[in-house]
Amino acid sequence: MSNAAYPESVRRLIEAFAAMPGIGRRSAERLAFHVLRQPASEAMELARAVEAVKKTVKHCGVCWSLADNDPCPICADPRRDASTVLVVEQPKDMLALEKTGLYRGVYHVLLGRLDPLAGVGPEGITLSTLIARIEDPTKNARGAQVTEIILGLNPDLEGDTTALWIAREAGERGVRSTRLARGLPSGSQLEFANPAVLGDALKGRTSL
Amino acid sequence: MSNAAYPESVRRLIEAFAAMPGIGRRSAERLAFHVLRQPASEAMELARAVEAVKKTVKHCGVCWSLADNDPCPICADPRRDASTVLVVEQPKDMLALEKTGLYRGVYHVLLGRLDPLAGVGPEGITLSTLIARIEDPTKNARGAQVTEIILGLNPDLEGDTTALWIAREAGERGVRSTRLARGLPSGSQLEFANPAVLGDALKGRTSL
Numbered sequence: 561m562s563n564a565a566y567p568e569s570v571r572r573l574i575e576a577f578a579a580m581p582g583i584g585r586r587s588a589e590r591l592a593f594h595v596l597r598q599p600a601s602e603a604m605e606l607a608r609a610v611e612a613v614k615k616t617v618k619h620c621g622v623c624w625s626l627a628d629n630d631p632c633p634i635c636a637d638p639r640r641d642a643s644t645v646l647v648v649e650q651p652k653d654m655l656a657l658e659k660t661g662l663y664r665g666v667y668h669v670l671l672g673r674l675d676p677l678a679g680v681g682p683e684g685i686t687l688s689t690l691i692a693r694i695e696d697p698t699k700n701a702r703g704a705q706v707t708e709i710i711l712g713l714n715p716d717l718e719g720d721t722t723a724l725w726i727a728r729e730a731g732e733r734g735v736r737s738t739r740l741a742r743g744l745p746s747g748s749q750l751e752f753a754n755p756a757v758l759g760d761a762l763k764g765r766t767s768l
Numbered sequence: 769m770s771n772a773a774y775p776e777s778v779r780r781l782i783e784a785f786a787a788m789p790g791i792g793r794r795s796a797e798r799l800a801f802h803v804l805r806q807p808a809s810e811a812m813e814l815a816r817a818v819e820a821v822k823k824t825v826k827h828c829g830v831c832w833s834l835a836d837n838d839p840c841p842i843c844a845d846p847r848r849d850a851s852t853v854l855v856v857e858q859p860k861d862m863l864a865l866e867k868t869g870l871y872r873g874v875y876h877v878l879l880g881r882l883d884p885l886a887g888v889g890p891e892g893i894t895l896s897t898l899i900a901r902i903e904d905p906t907k908n909a910r911g912a913q914v915t916e917i918i919l920g921l922n923p924d925l926e927g928d929t930t931a932l933w934i935a936r937e938a939g940e941r942g943v944r945s946t947r948l949a950r951g952l953p954s955g956s957q958l959e960f961a962n963p964a965v966l967g968d969a970l971k972g973r974t975s976l
Binding site for chain 2: 566567569570572573575576577579580581582583587589590591592593594595596597600602603604605606607608609610611612613614616617619624626650651652671672678680684685686
């Protein structure tokens with residue numbers, strides 16, 4: 561049976577949930593029923609939280625990092641090399657990299673990663689903005705031409721898939737991509753490293 | 769890294785999503801990032817849809833069916849036998865049963881079913897209201913004592929799990945449970961029926 565049996569507002573709520581990444585038809589119905597069942601105060605907390613985020617959280621129009629200014633302080637900083645763009649999945653990845661104090665380029669925050677099984681395709685993350693930065697310097701920080709993309713995605717299946725996708729798109733536009741090194745984590749013990757980590761460490765060995 | 773790195777409103781939105789059934793920590797983050805990335809108009813549609821549902825959709829305080837009156841026309845109808853309660857998962861299941869014109873008892877709509885893998889436990893559906901109806905006639909339609917629960921859940925793993933749970937709880941309170949018959953669907957061809965259907969048909973055979 562279709563949703564025709566439901567009141568208009570329930571149908572609308574099911575549609576709104578179903579439009580989100582990774583939420584299928586059945587999950588959307590389950591979430592809508594949850595809202596129906598919840599005390600109004602709890603349900604309204606979701607509505608209020610969405611409103612608050614859209615009203616109070618700003619992000620940088622260049623790199624999608626969460627920031628009160630647009631462009632963000634990093635994109636605006638003339639001491640940062642805007643021709644190098646480090647691509648990360650989440651704002652907190654960027655914060656972790658900034659804490660090292662070692663990176664002098666700019667960032668691009670995907671706000672997710674490609675995850676076909678969860679229903680997240682290229683349009684589900686900020687990839688089109690990244691491509692625009694590569695193609696058109698006026699879309700990049702301080703009008704700089706992008707010459708290198710550093711892929712700083714999580715080292716797992718979805719991260720690697722996303723990285724390959726970006727590397728291909730960047731390559732087609734004449735921009736080279738590198739990715740963060742993989743190997744033994746500093747301070748760890750070799751005997752406890754898993755085979756995948758040891759394999760990466762062997763393949764990526766460097767001369768001393 | 770914890771969520772401490774996020775603005776308060778983003779943390780709040782992640783919490784609101786994570787409080788929903790079947791939404792884990794990672795999914796909640798993904799949905800919150802989706803909201804961050806969406807144009808404000810699209811994101812606000814979710815907020816508005818939640819508000820509209822809580823403002824306009826009423827349900828029957830006895831059986832949780834969607835209805836403009838409380839109690840609903842079925843619970844209020846003196847010609848319906850309120851001592852028999854047919855338990856269904858969704859409002860549309862109830863509509864399908866009403867269309868047969870064969871049922872003269874009342875209903876209870878769970879608004880879901882037990883689904884441990886999706887994070888839905890007994891408190892995630894309207895089970896406590898059903899137990900209250902069994903224990904206390906004043907909570908049931910027109911003050912009737914419940915004497916039979918008919919389990920009309922979907923004939924699959926989660927439906928059966930939920931049915932067993934309800935049958936046990938009802939039995940402990942001295943109320944018997946039955947479930948809808950299983951067998952060959954009328955109008956189908958035996959040669960195409962799968963083994964589970966044929967098994968049900970054999971086990972449930974009736975004398976002529």
